[in-house]
Amino acid sequence: MSVATQTLKKFVNAPEDVVKESLAGLAAAHPDLVRVDFDNQVVLRKDAPVAGKVGLVSGGGSGHEPLHGGFVGRGMLDAACPGEIFTSPVPDQMLAATKAVDGGAGVLHIVKNYTGDVMNFQLAAELADDDGVAVESVLTNDDVAVEDSLWTAGRRGVGVTVIVEKLAGAKAEAGGSLEEVATVARRVNERGRSLGVALTSCVTPSAGAPTFEIGADEMEFGVGIHGEPGRRREKLKPASEIVAEMTEAILADLSPAAGATLLAFVNGLGGTPLIELYVVYNELAKQLAERGLTVARNLVGNYITSLEMAGVSITLVELDDELTTLWDAPVHTPALRWGA
Amino acid sequence: MGGLTRVDSATMARWLEGSAVAMREQRDYLTQLDAAIGDADHGTNMDRGFASVVTKLEELDDSTPPGKLLVAAGSTLVSTVGGASGPLWGTALRRAGRSIGDGESFDGAALATALEAALDGVVKLGAARPGDKTMVDALEPAVRALRERVDGGASAADALVAAREAAEDGMHATVPLQASKGRASYLGERSIGHQDPGATSTVFILRALEQAVRERP
Numbered sequence: 001m002s003v004a005t006q007t008l009k010k011f012v013n014a015p016e017d018v019v020k021e022s023l024a025g026l027a028a029a030h031p032d033l034v035r036v037d038f039d040n041q042v043v044l045r046k047d048a049p050v051a052g053k054v055g056l057v058s059g060g061g062s063g064h065e066p067l068h069g070g071f072v073g074r075g076m077l078d079a080a081c082p083g084e085i086f087t088s089p090v091p092d093q094m095l096a097a098t099k100a101v102d103g104g105a106g107v108l109h110i111v112k113n114y115t116g117d118v119m120n121f122q123l124a125a126e127l128a129d130d131d132g133v134a135v136e137s138v139l140t141n142d143d144v145a146v147e148d149s150l151w152t153a154g155r156r157g158v159g160v161t162v163i164v165e166k167l168a169g170a171k172a173e174a175g176g177s178l179e180e181v182a183t184v185a186r187r188v189n190e191r192g193r194s195l196g197v198a199l200t201s202c203v204t205p206s207a208g209a210p211t212f213e214i215g216a217d218e219m220e221f222g223v224g225i226h227g228e229p230g231r232r233r234e235k236l237k238p239a240s241e242i243v244a245e246m247t248e249a250i251l252a253d254l255s256p257a258a259g260a261t262l263l264a265f266v267n268g269l270g271g272t273p274l275i276e277l278y279v280v281y282n283e284l285a286k287q288l289a290e291r292g293l294t295v296a297r298n299l300v301g302n303y304i305t306s307l308e309m310a311g312v313s314i315t316l317v318e319l320d321d322e323l324t325t326l327w328d329a330p331v332h333t334p335a336l337r338w339g340a
Numbered sequence: 341m342g343g344l345t346r347v348d349s350a351t352m353a354r355w356l357e358g359s360a361v362a363m364r365e366q367r368d369y370l371t372q373l374d375a376a377i378g379d380a381d382h383g384t385n386m387d388r389g390f391a392s393v394v395t396k397l398e399e400l401d402d403s404t405p406p407g408k409l410l411v412a413a414g415s416t417l418v419s420t421v422g423g424a425s426g427p428l429w430g431t432a433l434r435r436a437g438r439s440i441g442d443g444e445s446f447d448g449a450a451l452a453t454a455l456e457a458a459l460d461g462v463v464k465l466g467a468a469r470p471g472d473k474t475m476v477d478a479l480e481p482a483v484r485a486l487r488e489r490v491d492g493g494a495s496a497a498d499a500l501v502a503a504r505e506a507a508e509d510g511m512h513a514t515v516p517l518q519a520s521k522g523r524a525s526y527l528g529e530r531s532i533g534h535q536d537p538g539a540t541s542t543v544f545i546l547r548a549l550e551q552a553v554r555e556r557p
Contacts, residue, residue: 119427152525228526
């Protein structure tokens, strides 16, 4: 253990305490927005449960901050269940969160499509049902890097999860029923696609070493948010060419209507500075315009990360009037705030 | 003694404690295997879960029947492991425990039935089949070998030797396979050449079961 600590170049006390201490920091920084139930390891909206409102619960392994705890608050999530780093949380957490945010209108589980997350949320939904709480589950699976879902666990849930949480959260805040909120969430997932590219690996505190090896002049095209491999390993190239390849892969799969209106989300994976994210956004905006597509809304920043991985993901969502209105609705969380 | 071998709560407790020792000793090895084709947390997760099981055992009454003991251990794994291994091994032990029922002890045939129930639970929850490069590749042949030996008149202890050997063969056989379930599936062909960490921890757990039953006081 001591060897790992000496070689681990991270701001940690002990690797096993990182998640809990980070949650304590979140609670200390944002007491006006969230509270943390440390017994159950759940981040709760400060005023949960909100009577008559559908509760939104998400969760997953830690290491993707600000996802999900940073999105707890008005207009987004009611609770987040952080697991250990890159490890799904357990059903007890999800059950405690579900009960804590049930304001009588039912609870929506937003689940990223990973084997562990799906199994644990499934067990939690069964337990909540036993306790008389109405639960709907929505799976996000937007990563176009996974091409052949017959031979894999299916497409991974990545960037669109942030957009689903924002738009479904706004729908719930506006008084939507459980069915209506779930329908919005599913529609966003169906209309959203993502792709990520990594320049370096992440390092989990417990492993203390890079999750994967990558050459100084290489990039992983289609990387997952836990360092899972993508479609191919390539030589690094100019940003314009990387963005063109990413955009091509996403649009080929999304097939938006001619002249469609898009939400463009350029997300940093943790180790890429904002100046580069804006270089990427500049290329993306130009290339989408050349294709006759309108970017009506955008989001640029680090929102669903992979520890210190240098890299970027692009998510495109085909908007409609309702989704655009929901995007503009007020949101007030530690990591996303406007109109409130 | 042959078919007279019976298994009781003390044996089950030794199995779980032995599994916990193995997970602690093999933690870094399992995590290394997982780093190659997964997300480098399998050893840490299994160690945390089985350590919690040992704590749970200390809280249980000595008169707890073996079936109930396994159900409690399974629930503890579900509550503490996370990832896919928690629900899978938790379900396996809970199903096995429920299959055993409330008796104070059980025989080799009931043990085989219990592990068949465990395998069934794992397959249903994980939707994995043999050859998918998962824990099923070790568990399924082990359960099959156990059933064959027990039906052939072997003692539980002897049948478990065959089961553990079958699990080891299954574990080695995952090396050339391409994963099609779980996180390793994203590697596609790049998962070939690596031993599956879930099949490996399954071997350690079955080895602990074999030892617990053989070393009955």
